Structure formats: C-alpha cells, structure tokens
Amino acid sequence: MSTVEKAIKKNRMRIERKAYIKRMQSSDGLFESDWFEITKDVKKWGRIRTSADSVLTNKFRLHSNVIKLANDTGRYNPETEPESLWYEYLGQQRTLLKISAVLLDETLTSEGIWVRTRFPSKGFWDVDYYDNSQWDERGANFIGLIQGDPFLSNKNEVDFNVMPLTQVFKDFPAEKLTGWTATGLTAQQFVEMLRDFTDNNGTYVFRPFFGNTTTEWSIGSTSIVYGNLNTSGSKDIEDKDCWQVIEKLAEAENYVPMVKKNGIMFFGPKTETGTIQYEFHGAGSFSTRYGHTIKKITRYGTRISKFYNRVRLKWQEADTTTSYITNSADFTVSADNLPWRLGYRTLEINNTWISSTATASTLASSIFNEVSAFKKEIEFTTSFIPHLEVLDLVTLSYDASKKSSDELWDVNNWDDLVWARPGNDALRFSNKQFKLISQEIDLDKLETKFIAREV
Numbered sequence: 001m002s003t004v005e006k007a008i009k010k011n012r013m014r015i016e017r018k019a020y021i022k023r024m025q026s027s028d029g030l031f032e033s034d035w036f037e038i039t040k041d042v043k044k045w046g047r048i049r050t051s052a053d054s055v056l057t058n059k060f061r062l063h064s065n066v067i068k069l070a071n072d073t074g075r076y077n078p079e080t081e082p083e084s085l086w087y088e089y090l091g092q093q094r095t096l097l098k099i100s101a102v103l104l105d106e107t108l109t110s111e112g113i114w115v116r117t118r119f120p121s122k123g124f125w126d127v128d129y130y131d132n133s134q135w136d137e138r139g140a141n142f143i144g145l146i147q148g149d150p151f152l153s154n155k156n157e158v159d160f161n162v163m164p165l166t167q168v169f170k171d172f173p174a175e176k177l178t179g180w181t182a183t184g185l186t187a188q189q190f191v192e193m194l195r196d197f198t199d200n201n202g203t204y205v206f207r208p209f210f211g212n213t214t215t216e217w218s219i220g221s222t223s224i225v226y227g228n229l230n231t232s233g234s235k236d237i238e239d240k241d242c243w244q245v246i247e248k249l250a251e252a253e254n255y256v257p258m259v260k261k262n263g264i265m266f267f268g269p270k271t272e273t274g275t276i277q278y279e280f281h282g283a284g285s286f287s288t289r290y291g292h293t294i295k296k297i298t299r300y301g302t303r304i305s306k307f308y309n310r311v312r313l314k315w316q317e318a319d320t321t322t323s324y325i326t327n328s329a330d331f332t333v334s335a336d337n338l339p340w341r342l343g344y345r346t347l348e349i350n351n352t353w354i355s356s357t358a359t360a361s362t363l364a365s366s367i368f369n370e371v372s373a374f375k376k377e378i379e380f381t382t383s384f385i386p387h388l389e390v391l392d393l394v395t396l397s398y399d400a401s402k403k404s405s406d407e408l409w410d411v412n413n414w415d416d417l418v419w420a421r422p423g424n425d426a427l428r429f430s431n432k433q434f435k436l437i438s439q440e441i442d443l444d445k446l447e448t449k450f451i452a453r454e455v
Contacts, residue, residue: 004119004387007105009291014104015384015446017045021097024090031096031208043157044068045443048142050390052437055306055371060258062164065142069158076158095146097162101386101443120387141386143263165259168209169243175232185229187249188222191267194242210265220268222253224355252353254363277392284399297427298379308347308371309338313364315354325360327368347371376454384446392436400427
C-alpha cells in the first residue's frame with residue numbers, strides 16, 4: 001500500500017504542481033464557477049508559509065506569496081486588452097489564485113492495476129474522475145487573492161502578489177456589518193454573522209471567497225455573550241476591521257482564528273496532536289520507514305526572547321488593581337531562581353473583551369504555563385514534505401559526531417594519539433520531541449523549511 005512516508009523517502013520524488021485562477025465576472029461581480037488552469041505559464045512558484053505567533057501559539061498566520069508568470073502572449077495584461085485572460089471580466093485585483101503541490105506515488109496492486117496516489121490528498125486515480133474539476137481541488141496548499149501592483153516589464157513576465165484569504169476580512173470595516181442584537185453576540189454568532197452577511201440585494205459578501213458555501217467554514221461553539229457586540233456604533237467596533245474583531249474574540253475565548261491552507265475559515269479551539277505525526281532523521285540517523293530527510297539545520301538553541309516569568313493580563317478598562325490578573329514566578333535570591341538570574345520578564349496582554357475574573361484567570365494561567373519554561377527551538381530544511389500542519393508533534397534525530405569517520409587521518413591529532421572529536425557535536429539528539437510552529441514550502445526548490453519548539 002502506498003503511504004506518504006514511502007513517497008517522501010524515494011530516491012526520485014514525483015511532485016505535481018498546478019496553479020489556477022477564478023476571475024470575477026463582469027455581469028454580476030461574482031467569481032466564475034470553475035477554476036481556470038494557468039500552470040503552463042508559471043516561471044516561479046514562490047513560497048507557502050504558515051506560522052504560529054512567535055510567543056502565543058493560538059495566533060496563526062498564512063503569509064503572502066509572490067508568483068511569477070510568463071506573459072509572452074499578453075495573457076496577464078490589463079483587462080482592457082483583448083489578449084488578456086481578464087478581457088470581458090473584471091480586473092485582476094481580488095482574483096482567487098490556488099496553488100496545489102502534491103506528491104505522486106504509483107503502486108501495482110495484486111490484481112495488476114497501477115494505482116496513483118496523491119499526497120496530502122487521499123484520493124486514488126481509479127476512484128476519482130481525473131478530468132473532473134473536483135480532482136484538481138484536492139491537495140490545495142494555498143488559496144489567496146491577487147492584490148497589489150502587477151507591473152509589466154520588457155522581460156515578458158509579471159509578478160502577482162497573492163494575499164491570504166484573511167485579507168477579505170481586513171479589507172472590510174466591522175461597522176459596515178449588519179445583524180447585531182441589542183444584548184450582544186457570542187463569538188460563535190459573530191463569525192456566523194460574517195458567514196451569512198449579505199448586501200442590500202441579498203448577495204453573500206464573504207462566502208464567495210470560501211467556496212460560496214457554508215461547508216468551508218468551521219466554527220466552534222461558544223456561550224459567552226459580548227455586550228459590546230450590540231451595534232455597529234459600539235466604540236469597540238467602529239475603529240476595527242472584521243479580522244481585528246475575530247482576533248480579539250479568539251483571544252478572549254482561547255480559540256484559534258485562521259484560514260487553513262485548503263481555504264477553510266477556521267474559528268475554534270486550539271488542537272495539538274498528542275501522537276507523533278512524523279519522524280525527521282539527519283546525520284548519524286536513519287529510519288527504514290521515514291528515510292533521511294533533514295538537509296540542513298540553520299539554528300538550534302534556547303529561545304530566551306520567548307521566555308516570560310510574569311504574565312500581566314488587563315481585562316477591564318478601568319485602571320485599577322482589580323482590572324489586572326497577574327501570574328508570576330516566586331522570587332528568591334538563589335542559584336536556581338529564574339527571576340533572580342534574569343529579572344522579571346513580563347508579558348503584557350490587553351483584552352477588555354474578557355467577560356469575567358474567572359475567565360481572565362484561566363486565560364492568564366494558560367498563557368503563563370506556555371511561556372514560563374525555557375524551550376529550545378530548531379530551524380531546519382528538509383526534502384519536500386507537504387502534508388504536515390503547524391502544531392503537529394514530530395521527533396528529530398541527529399548526531400553530528402557521526403558525520404566523520406574515526407579512520408580518517410586528518411580528522412585526528414595523530415602526534416598525541418588523541419582522537420579529536422569532530423565539530424558540531426552540540427547537535428546531538430535522538431527521538432527528541434518538537435512541536436511545529438512554522439512551515440515554509442519552497443515550491444521552486446521543492447524543499448520545506450520548518451521551525452519547531454521542544455515540548
């Protein structure tokens with residue numbers, strides 16, 4: 001049976017990259033129904049990066065990407081020119097762009113039938129209609145919006161800046177929304193209000209960017225009613241865009257807001273895998289299942305800058321003692337006391353949308369537990385590994401001391417008969433557990449860069 005591990009460790013990986021656009025129709029302003037493939041014009045694919053916040057891992061970011069396209073025939077000229085792909089469509093701005101990069105693995109079944117498997121997709125060649133648009137939807141690594149200045153040049157190529165789908169919420173002021181209630185809304189109700197928001201003609205405003213359906217929205221349940229979400233004129237609303245409101249609510253609920261790589265709008269609890277999702281092996285280590293995938297380790301060490309031994313959370317507007325919840329380590333003058341050795345390192349958080357002392361205390365305690373321990377981070381580059389997600393639990397095995405042989409004459413101090421230790425001995429760990437906090441897929445070099453934090 002084909003597995004993603006077998007596909008990754010093969011001597012010659014087979015990787016399929018495709019690119020598509022969906023243009024806005026000049027007739028109604030909505031997106032065309034089918035994806036239009038532009039793969040043959042791609043000269044540089046760029047990088048797809050997903051990362052968690054540098055300190056608090058319940059904030060995620062899907063970064064922008066730049067894709068370079070050949071424009072020899074003028075297909076990417078402005079919509080006013082007949083040869084342009086946008087001729088008789090609306091302009092290039094806010095065009096949907098999808099990039100799919102998957103591993104291909106072909107295996108011969110006992111019945112003598114070749115089966116092609118795509119990873120991270122779970123579809124099989126013989127199960128799906130390979131010429132159906134739904135087949136191409138699988139394995140999407142990035143769905144975003146063309147936004148910015150698509151300058152032309154005498155090289156007959158054009159760069160498109162592609163923003164993540166969160167941009168549609170950043171580009172819409174929260175005060176323009178309708179559907180408020182006099183008593184306020186829960187966080188769940190606010191995100192559902194966005195999902196179901198329509199213009200004066202009853203046309204959905206945000207759904208077209210998410211498959212024009214409710215199935216592309218994953219919204220967790222909440223119960224706390226936020227009284228400040230009662231009118232578009234609320235002081236907490238009038239100066240914010242929709243994404244700023246989403247992030248405030250997510251912090252108050254200890255939820256995660258993000259648009260996933262496959263284009264699904266997610267608002268729900270932070271879930272971290274409790275089982276190992278993948279094993280990485282580098283110098284001095286090898287696995288018959290996972291192979292040898294670590295190409296380079298850029299940096300490894302303790303992130304002092306992400307360590308805090310005091311968390312101070314302001315949850316009420318009044319500047320009084322009761323408006324703050326503080327969690328901090330005990331202080332004593334001793335060799336093993338971190339506040340004495342480093343001083344108090346305080347993480348300040350301000351969220352006056354939190355509903356009660358109990359909720360604020362729980363949140364402050366959760367954050368303190370996350371940031372008050374020294375943790376090492378590692379940045380490393382591997383072969384093309386597209387199926388992992390941020391917060392997945394993985395292990396790393398690497399032993400730089402085994403990179404050189406004891407039998408090499410120049411490695412050792414022969415005169416003193418002392419076998420010198422090879423360099424880079426600091427990078428020695430076996431099955432050490434890490435949590436992925438950043439993933440960057442280089443679609444041109446076909447390799448992946450990860451940043452991971454020890455658990």
